[in-house]
Amino acid sequence: MxxxxxxxxxxxxxxxxxxxxSNSLPSEDDLLDPMCDPDNPIxxxxxxxSAAAYKIRNGIERTACTKxxxxxxxxxxxxxxxxxxxxxxxxxxxxxxxxxxxxxxxxQRQIGVVAASAGNHALALSYHxxxxxxxxxxxxxxxxxxxxxxxxxxxxxxxxxxxxxxxxSKAHALKIGKDTGMVYINGYDHPHIxxxxxxxxxxxxxxxxxxxxxxxxIGGGGLIAGSAxxxxxxxxxxxxxxxxxxxxxxxxxxxxxxxxxxxxxQSTLADGLAVPTVGVNAFAxxxxxxxxxxxxxxxxxxxxxxxLVEMEKAxxxxxxxxxxxxxxxxxxxxxxxxxxxxxxCGGNIDTTVLGRCIERGLAADGRLCRFxxxxxxxxxxxxxxxxxxxxxxxxxxxxxxxxxxxxSDIFSVQAKVVVETRDWDHxxxxxxxxxxxxxxxxxxxNTMAEMLIQHVSSPGPLLQDLGGPGNVFFRGISDxxxxxxx
Numbered sequence: 074m075x076x077x078x079x080x081x082x083x084x085x086x087x088x089x090x091x092x093x094x095s096n097s098l099p100s101e102d103d104l105l106d107p108m109c110d111p112d113n114p115i116x117x118x119x120x121x122x123s124a125a126a127y128k129i130r131n132g133i134e135r136t137a138c139t140k141x142x143x144x145x146x147x148x149x150x151x152x153x154x155x156x157x158x159x160x161x162x163x164x165x166x167x168x169x170x171x172x173x174x175x176x177x178x179x180x181q182r183q184i185g186v187v188a189a190s191a192g193n194h195a196l197a198l199s200y201h202x203x204x205x206x207x208x209x210x211x212x213x214x215x216x217x218x219x220x221x222x223x224x225x226x227x228x229x230x231x232x233x234x235x236x237x238x239x240x241x242s243k244a245h246a247l248k249i250g251k252d253t254g255m256v257y258i259n260g261y262d263h264p265h266i267x268x269x270x271x272x273x274x275x276x277x278x279x280x281x282x283x284x285x286x287x288x289x290x291i292g293g294g295g296l297i298a299g300s301a302x303x304x305x306x307x308x309x310x311x312x313x314x315x316x317x318x319x320x321x322x323x324x325x326x327x328x329x330x331x332x333x334x335x336x337x338x339q340s341t342l343a344d345g346l347a348v349p350t351v352g353v354n355a356f357a358x359x360x361x362x363x364x365x366x367x368x369x370x371x372x373x374x375x376x377x378x379x380x381l382v383e384m385e386k387a388x389x390x391x392x393x394x395x396x397x398x399x400x401x402x403x404x405x406x407x408x409x410x411x412x413x414x415x416x417x418c419g420g421n422i423d424t425t426v427l428g429r430c431i432e433r434g435l436a437a438d439g440r441l442c443r444f445x446x447x448x449x450x451x452x453x454x455x456x457x458x459x460x461x462x463x464x465x466x467x468x469x470x471x472x473x474x475x476x477x478x479x480x481s482d483i484f485s486v487q488a489k490v491v492v493e494t495r496d497w498d499h500x501x502x503x504x505x506x507x508x509x510x511x512x513x514x515x516x517x518x519n520t521m522a523e524m525l526i527q528h529v530s531s532p533g534p535l536l537q538d539l540g541g542p543g544n545v546f547f548r549g550i551s552d553x554x555x556x557x558x559x
Contacts, residue, residue, distance in 0.1 A: 104247035109262045111333065114357035117264055119306040122271035122299060125172040129269065132171050132204065134160050138280040138414065143384040148400050151412040153281050157273065158389055158420030162196040162228070165296060165418045166260065169269030170197035173258055174207050176265050182207050187255040189236075189243035191217040193345065193419055194260030199230030210255065212246040214238050218423050261293025262352025271299025277414050278307055285411035286312040290395040290418060291324045291366075292346035294355030300416075301362035312364045316399040318343040318391075319368040323351045328366055332356075342374045342430060345392030345419060369395060372437040373402040378427070379434025381417070388427065393419035439497030441470070443490060444504070447513035450476065450486040458488060461510060467503050468493040 108115070138155040145152040157165040174186065185208030188198055195211040202209030210231040213222055216238065225232050233249075236242035250257035260266065273296070277287065287304060289297045301313045317325055320339040327333050333356050338347045374391050377398035381387045396415035399405055422430070435441035448454045455474070462469050471491040494500040507514045 104244060104251060106247060106257055106259055106262075108257075108264060109259050109353055111353045114353040115264045117267045117271070117299065117302060117354065117358045119302060121264070121268035122275065122303045122306075125168070125265070125268040126272040126275050128175050129168060129171045129272065132201065133168055133272070135276060136160065138277055141385060144380065144397070147380075147384075149409045150400065151410070152400075153412070153414045154385065154387075155273065155277055155280075155414055155416040155418075156387070157416055157418045158387065158393055162193070162200045162224075163419060163421040164193040164197065164393070165270060165273055165416065166193040166197035167201060168272050169260075169263070169266035169295060169299075170194065170258075171201040171205075172269035172272075173263055173265035174198070174201055174205050177207065177256065181256050184254050184256075185209060186258050187212070187246045187250045187253075188258045188260060189213075189239060189246040190260050191239055191242075191344075192221045193421055195225050195230065195232075196221060196228065196421070198258065199225040199228035199232075203229035208255075210246075210249060212236065212242040212249070214242045220423060221421065259352065261295035261348065262354045264354055267295050267299045267302075267352075267355060267358060269299065270296045271303040273416060274300030274303030275307075277416075278304055278311075281412070281414055283412055284308065284311050284414055286314060286405075286408055286413045288314045288316060288396040288399060288405070288408075288413060288415045290343070290346060290392055290416070291315045291317050291351075292343075292392060293348040294324055294351040294359055296416070296418060297324075297363065298352070298355040298359035301359050305362045313362055314365045314367065314399075314405065315359075315363050316395050317366070317368050318346050318374065318395060319370050321347045321349065322368045323348055324356070325366045325368055327351055327356055328360065328363070342371055342378075342391035342426075342433075343395050345390060346395060367399050367404045369398045369402050369404060372433065373398040375430045375433035376401055376437040377434075378422075378430045379438065382431065387417060388420050388422065389417045390419045390422035391426075391430065393417045435493070439500045440494055442492050442494060442500045442503070442516070444492075444507065444517070445487060445489050445515040446507055446511050447482075447485050447487050448511060450484050454486065455488065458490075461506060462490075462492060462503070465499075465503055465506060466495070467499070 136156045136159045138153055141152050141154055160167045186198065186202065187210040188194060189212045191214055195213055198209045199211060208231065210233065211225055212233045212235055214236045215234060222232055222234065235245050247257055249255060258266065278284065289300055291297050297315050304311050304313060315324060318341045320341040321336060323336045326336050333351055333353050335350045338349045341347050374395055377394035378389060378391065380397065380401065381389050381394055394417065432441060446458065448458050459469060469490070470493055473489040475487040475489065492503065494503060504516050
């Protein structure tokens with residue numbers, strides 16, 4: 074319309090599906106959360122957790138904490154799972170969210186609250202805000218899963234999609250709080266959030282007797298802070314172990330430094346744990362109760378998700394499966410024969426991501442394998458390969474033929490094959506059979522890299538099969554040192 078000021082997409086913000094004009098994002102440094110002051114951290118007390126347990130008792134699921142017979146046998150532990158993924162919104166976040174909302178004054182309840190979250194915290198606040206009649210505004214980054222954005226709206230939350238990452242979303246949420254008087258609720262560091270999460274620890278020690286250790290995933294630190302406080306206050310002998318993804322080990326590094334430090338966060342299957350800077354209140358509360366910290370790799374997180382689907386019939390997100398991942402990775406051998414509780418703290422995993430995790434878990438388990446083999450390109454060459462695979466009871470999933478870059482033998486073809494086996498031993502049986510029949514076999518997840526590692530320093534037939542050093546795969550490699558893992 075003439076006379077109206079145009080709004081560009083870069084100046085706009087999505088509010089409940091409508092594009093509205095917005096001021097530029099404020100710097101996070103310009104806005105401070107008074108409840109999370111790095112210079113004056115708040116240490117939560119056991120009585121805070123007890124008060125939270127009493128207040129939220131009628132609004133939160135008391136989730137089961139049951140023994141896993143199959144995984145106990147597999148791991149050699151007396152293993153129990155606290156099934157927090159069975160909360161209404163799929164995660165433990167409901168505990169802290171409900172308690173924080175119930176602790177608001179009458180005036181604050183009328184004005185409402187605001188938070189920044191890409192998922193579980195936003196879901197928990199939206200759901201319980203609707204239950205308690207408290208207005209909730211959640212600022213979600215543009216990378217937030219669409220499913221979670223829509224669920225927050227269904228639960229009654231006022232959703233604002235703004236910010237390229239959670240840092241920008243947090244800055245905008247803080248600004249909204251400052252401008253409107255809404256209470257900003259940090260999802261992993263608000264003192265009431267920590268107290269609420271601690272109620273899970275109380276339930277664990279009530280549900281399982283004679284616990285030797287509890288293994289708890291760590292992102293921002295809220296869950297382990299509250300739970301470790303509750304458990305250690307009642308049973309000091311119980312060992313509390315924190316687990317992080319090796320791609321974002323903020324709590325581990327903070328424990329080493331003796332203070333909160335910021336680390337780089339890489340993409341991880343445990344996206345809920347990818348918090349570069351842990352909470353200052355969480356760190357101050359938890360640091361004296363944590364006995365051990367470990368970090369776990371992506372392949373074991375994927376394997377843990379697979380084990381839970383197959384053996385527990387439980388769909389758990391990467392962050393929720395990280396505690397089990399540490400056990401499967403062999404990082405906690407001292408727990409053999411001990412009674413151990415692991416919280417499965419979230420189940421909000423995107424279905425496409427779940428599919429990828431299952432495939433990666435199968436690969437880590439030796440049940441999904443790939444290899445490259447050079448076979449005869451004459452009639453029957455591929456048939457012989459397929460016959461060998463079938464004879465061993467291996468399932469052929471995919472096969473790709475490469476002829477154009479083979480220079481060693483015009484009557485050969487390179488077959489890149491993906492197969493499914495029963496287990497690791499079955500896979501090794503196939504590998505041995507292939508190596509006995511064919512002279513050029515490369516086995517492993519990264520077959521091309523293995524080719525380079527094995528042959529770049531001493532060119533042989535396989536190097537020529539790839540087209541020689543002039544091939545695209547070799548550009549820039551001659552100047553780099555390639556070492557083979559032991």
